Amino acid sequence: MEVTSSYLPSLQKYVGYLEGIYARCRLTNNGPLACELAARLEDYLGVRNLILVSNGSAALELAYHALDISGSVVTTPFSFPASSSVPAWNGIDPSFADIDPHTWNIDPDQIESAIRSDTTAISPVHVYGNPVDDVRVSAIARRHGLRVIYDAAHCFGTRKAGRSILDQGDASAISFHATKTFHTIEGGAVIFRDDAICERARRMINFGFDAVTGDIVDLGTNLKMSEVHAAMGLAVLDDVDYILSHRRHLLALYMHKLGDYVQCQRIDAEVTNGGGYMPIALADTATCERVYQHLGNLGIATRRYFHPSLDTTVPYARFGTTRYSRDIADRVLCLPLHTKLSPNDVETVCTAVLAGIRDTAPRLVSLAGIV
Ligand SMILES: Cc1ncc(COP(=O)(O)O)c(C=O)c1O
Incomplete structure (x- = not known):
């Protein structure tokens, strides 16, 4: 018995999407399937400003860059390495706050003592999809002028008082890895609170190109989701x-x-x-x-x-x-x-x-x- 097993949707349905990709010969670069998936996910989750990316670690990385995080970030060591490796890989030190022994999430009471003089963000993890106390985290962030990036990798299906928790903080990053409840084989998304930051992030996932003028207006890299991955997402989303x-x-x-x-x-x-x-x-x-x-x-x-x-x-x-x-x-x-x-x-x-x-x-x- 496996501990986890990827959900496979109807092969016929998936092949139908692939046939469309072949007919259009459009494999990536914000293609029609990626656009359709982003719109359907926003609708399903009841969120806006959702940007699809190539994996959940890329989602975190995009959030850190779009929000101009530097110095250090307060986060939890009770998590998958990505929660700490993504900031560290990008020159931002994790600063660990302990977890609450009951919820296993970052303990809001421990956050302030982990704030350093160079801290610019808090990145709590909704561990196993258990929502962090957003009200308390927001209050601490406001008091210290910090951004909040939620590692919401596990939160596709989590709802609090009937609503998705993916619109909390300045950004929430989710993973659509093959082992997750909803997946695109490899993939992820970021949900941004602010429209202008979201627009900037849209450019950042494609080398900083402005989608209309083609000018290079931001620092960026390649974090895009391909059409083949979006096709899997559309097929899984039906189920x-x-x-x-x-x-x-x-x-x-x-x-x-x-x-x-x-x-x-x-x-x-x-x-x-x-x-x-x-x-x-x-x-x-x-x-x-x-x-x-x-x-x-x-x-x-x-x-x-x-x-x-x-x-x-x-x-x-x-x-x-x-x-x-x-x-x-x-x-x-x-x-x-x-x-x-x-x-x-x-x-x-x-x-x-x-x-x-x-x-x-x-x-x-x-x-x-x-x-
Ligand atoms: C808490 C957490 N954050 C980030 C990630 C990274 O997601 P991905 O594997 O899609 O890069 C994972 C992966 O499982 C995770 O568990």
Whole structure:
């Protein structure tokens, strides 16, 4: 059993789009399929100023450049490397703030102490699609004159009080990687708050060319999404309601079976889970490793995602030290979640997890009391 599996839409439908690409001989450069996908995504998500790009890391990179971020950015080490590697790769130091041990997101109370004299932005991650407290982050950003770039890589399906969270901050960057709930094989998008910055970003993804005059008016590079990738996105988008409901159904089953035995993220009642991941934290690292091994022996793949905490790794160790990020990273395991799984498969995984933690379950119950 795989931990994740890419959703494949109808081949016939995908080939239909490819035939159109062949007929037009238009493969990239803001082609008709990319335009159609951007418009349909804005409509589906209820957002504006959405720019498609070649992957989720490119989405973050575009946001950093379009918003002129320099110096350092406050972010979380409990994330995929891209959250820190993109700014660092672009000469911007990550400055780590610890996470909240309940939500596993950046702790708003820790942000201000991570602000340095050269900090120009905060980049919280909605970890596994769990929304960060945007009201508190915005207040801190306003107080210190900082930009906010959300790493919303996991948030395609997340809704708060019935609305997408992708229009929060100055920019939100999302990944459409093949393993994500909605995907374009490789791809991503940025949603900008400000119209003028969005227009600038549109030029930046195509070497700074002005789309009308052809003049080079901005610094830019190539971050464009091709027509072939947009075609996959259009085909997947037709099925995305089914994908989300299937994944949410499996998540509910997982929570029902495991909720009393493992630690899960605290998620506000007004949040509709995007169905991206099923992360659990075990009692300690040894239990986590044992469960990982036990499930692996049964042919059930799980993933220690995100492990290790980035502040323990060579490239990022100098950017701060955290307590809770390390703690959760050492105990977290993502369980299988994708559309090929059935409710019976979830039962099988849960039975295996419970067998794996049997020895330590009493400890976990007491741990749940203090964490
Ligand atoms: C939190 C986070 N940010 C950024 C990315 C980068 O996205 P991509 O792989 O599309 O470049 C990922 C990828 O999974 C991610 O998990």
